[in-house]
Amino acid sequence: KLLSWKSRGARDLLCRICLVSAISSALFTNDTTCVVLTEFVLKTARQQNLPPHPFLIALASSANIGSSASPIGNPQNLTIAVKSKISFGDFLFGILPAMLMGVFVNALVLLCMYWKSLSVQKDVEDPSGEMVPLEDMTSHRFSPAIMSRHESSSPSVHVENEVIHQDTQKISSKRSGYLVVIGMLISLFRGFNMSWSVISAGLALVVLDFEDAEPCFEKVSYSLLTFFCGMFITVEGFNQTEIPNTLWKFVEPHARIDHVGGIAVFAAVILGLSNLSSNVPTVLLLGKLVDASSASAITGGNWNGNKAWLILAWVSTVAGNFSLMGSAANLIVCEQARRA
Numbered sequence: 001k002l003l004s005w006k007s008r009g010a011r012d013l014l015c016r017i018c019l020v021s022a023i024s025s026a027l028f029t030n031d032t033t034c035v036v037l038t039e040f041v042l043k044t045a046r047q048q049n050l051p052p053h054p055f056l057i058a059l060a061s062s063a064n065i066g067s068s069a070s071p072i073g074n075p076q077n078l079t080i081a082v083k084s085k086i087s088f089g090d091f092l093f094g095i096l097p098a099m100l101m102g103v104f105v106n107a108l109v110l111l112c113m114y115w116k117s118l119s120v121q122k123d124v125e126d127p128s129g130e131m132v133p134l135e136d137m138t139s140h141r142f143s144p145a146i147m148s149r150h151e152s153s154s155p156s157v158h159v160e161n162e163v164i165h166q167d168t169q170k171i172s173s174k175r176s177g178y179l180v181v182i183g184m185l186i187s188l189f190r191g192f193n194m195s196w197s198v199i200s201a202g203l204a205l206v207v208l209d210f211e212d213a214e215p216c217f218e219k220v221s222y223s224l225l226t227f228f229c230g231m232f233i234t235v236e237g238f239n240q241t242e243i244p245n246t247l248w249k250f251v252e253p254h255a256r257i258d259h260v261g262g263i264a265v266f267a268a269v270i271l272g273l274s275n276l277s278s279n280v281p282t283v284l285l286l287g288k289l290v291d292a293s294s295a296s297a298i299t300g301g302n303w304n305g306n307k308a309w310l311i312l313a314w315v316s317t318v319a320g321n322f323s324l325m326g327s328a329a330n331l332i333v334c335e336q337a338r339r340a
Contacts, residue, residue, distance in 0.1 A: 010050050010118035011111060017041060017058045018107040022066025022099070027181070030067035030074050030329040034060060038336040052337070054114040060333040061106050061321045067329075068317035069099040072188070072198055074329075076283035077313050081194060083287050084309040088188040094310045102318060176208045221335060224328065228280070235281040248289045257308050266308075267315045274319035275326045282316050 017037075025033040041059055045052040067073030071081035071091045081091055111118070184201035188194060238244065255266040273282040290308050320327025324334065 010048070010054075013044065013048075013050075014054055014058050014110060014114075014118065015107050017055055018062040018103055018110070021059050021062040022103045025063040025067040025329075026069045026073045026099075027185075029072065030063040030327070031332055033063045033067075034329045034332040035336070038333050039340065042337060042340050051114075051117050054110060054118060056333050056337055058107070058110050060327070060330050061110075062103055063329050064317055064320045064327050065099060065102040065106055068102070068314050069095050071194055074279075074317060076280045076316055078194065079280070079283050079287060080309050080313045083291060084306065086306055086309060087191055088194065090306065091310070091313075094306065095314055098314055106321075173208060177205060180204045180208070221332070224331060224335070227331075228278075228328065231278060231281050232284070235277060235285055239285065244285055244289065248286075252289075257311065263311065266311060270312060270315040271319045271322070274316050275323045278325055279316040279320050279327060282319075283312065286312060 021033050021037060024037070037059055038056070041055045042052055044050075045055050064074075068077065069092060071077045071086070071088055077091070080086070081088070086094075180201050184197055187197040187200075251265065251269055254262065255269060256262040257266060270282060270286065273285065277285070290312055317327075320330060324330050
C-alpha cells in the first residue's frame with residue numbers, strides 16, 4: 001500500500017521502491033523482500049503501463065544495499081556477525097550511514113539512467129478490471145443456486161457475520177505480527193542470540209497465521225537452492241587446494257585497513273570475488289583469512305578488527321549489484337519476473 005498510495009508518477013514510484021525495499025531487506029533479508037515485492041512491482045508497473053525493468057532493478061539493487069545494514073539482512077552478514085561476535089547494535093550503527101548514502105546514490109543513478117523512459121506519460125489501466133482473488137470471490141459472491149438454497153436461513157446475516165469474523169481475524173493477525181517483529185528487534189538489540197531470536201519469531205508468525213503452510217512451500221525455488229548447494233561445495237573444494245591462503249598472503253600486506261590505499265585494495269579483492277562466486281561464498285572464503293589478519297592489521301584492538309569485518313560485510317553486499325550472479329536477490333527477481 002505504501003508503494004502505490006498517492007503515487008505522483010513513475011519517478012516517485014521508483015524512489016519509493018528504493019526506500020521500502022531497503023528498509024524491508026534490513027529487517028527481513030533481501031531475498032525475502034525480493035520474493036514478496038517482485039510480483040507487486042510487476043503488477044503496479046503493468047497497471048500504469050510503465051516499463052518494468054527500472055523498477056525491478058531498483059528493487060533488487062536497493063534490497064542488496066539495505067540488507068547490508070543489519071546482521072539479519074542477508075546470509076553473509078549473519079555469518080560475519082557470528083564469526084566476529086559484533087553485537088547487533090554495533091553492526092547496525094557501523095554500516096547505517098553507508099547504507100543510507102548508498103540508497104540515495106542508487107536512486108539517483110537509476111533516475112538518471114531511466115529519466116526518459118520514466119517521463120513518458122501513458123494511459124493507466126482501469127484497476128476495476130483486475131482479477132479478484134479466489135478467497136474474495138468465495139466470500140462475497142454467490143450464485144443464484146446458492147442463494148435460493150439458503151434463503152430460508154437468512155444467508156445475508158450469515159455472510160455478514162462471516163465477513164466480520166474474517167476481518168477481525170485479519171486485524172488481530174496483523175497486530176500479532178507487528179508485536180512479534182517488534183519483540184524480535186528488541187531481542188536483537190538486547191544482545192540475545194540472533195539465530196534463535198529470528199527462528200523463534202518465524203515460528204511464532206507461522207503459528208499465528210492459522211493457515212496451511214503448503215502454498216508457502218510451493219513457492220520455494222528448489223533450483224536456486226540446488227545452485228547454492230553446488231556453489232558452497234565448490235568453494236569448500238577450492239579452500240582445500242590452499243590456493244586462497246597463498247593468494248591472501250600475497251595480497252594481505254597491501255590490503256591493510258590502516259590507510260586508504262589498503263582499504264581500496266581490500267575492497268577490490270572482495271568486489272572481484274563476489275562477482276565471480278557470489279557474495280556468500282566470498283565471505284566464507286575470506287572470513288577466516290580476515291579473522292586471522294584483522295587483529296594484526298593495525299595496533300588498535302577490537303575496533304579495528306570490527307572495521308575489517310564491517311568493510312567485508314558492506315563491500316560483499318553492495319558488490320551483488322554489479323552482476324546477476326553477485327547476489328541471490330538478483331536471481332530471485334529475474335526468476336520471479338520470468339515466471340510472471
